Amino acid sequence: GNSVTQMEGPVTLSEEAFLTINCTYTATGYPSLFWYVQYPGEGLQLLLKATKADDKGSNKGFEATYRKETTSFHLEKGSVQVSDSAVYFCALSDPYNQGGKLIFGQGTELSVKP
């Protein structure tokens, strides 16, 4: 079945450092890929998405490219801020076969120190 694997956390960075959070997936069909972020005590917020191979999703300085050849969707940001501290989830959906169902990775906690 479909699955998502993320790098384990926690990840601790200094402000203005470069961020990469790895995400790989296993899927049949044509999945859509997402990154969601969860701040303490809150629900999930959509950060970015990509719906087909080679698409790049971007938002608030974060980027991720849908790589079908490596089945990856790594999240990157060039310069992190303290306010980026949160848990990041990679997820996929199979919209043509499984409707709205999202399959999530285990989450990666990011802590950014001033």
Add this chain to the structure above:
Amino acid sequence: KAGVTQTPRYLIKTRGQQVTLSCSPISGHRSVSWYQQTPGQGLQFLFEYFSETQRNKGNFPGRFSGRQFSNSRSEMNVSTLELGDSALYLCASSTGLIGSTDTQYFGPGTRLTVL
């Protein structure tokens, strides 16, 4: 546009009781999905409702059930609560249209504690 709302935000119940959680989707959205989030199991899909019909179901026991009303609002019910049901329950809404552009938007969640 108002976002996804969930009520109540916090609940404390005892083993054996039942509980009902409510979710109001974004206006115009016809699909509501429910997820359980725990430290051990992460985020797991419970079920999805679209136009008052269950369209997808995850691997949860029959104690977990749901329904959707004609205004797209959804409720989730858990009967005979167990300690392991303590979790954050998240609701997400989307247009429900089949296709790659559909996106799930999440509510703040209901924190259920079972004592």
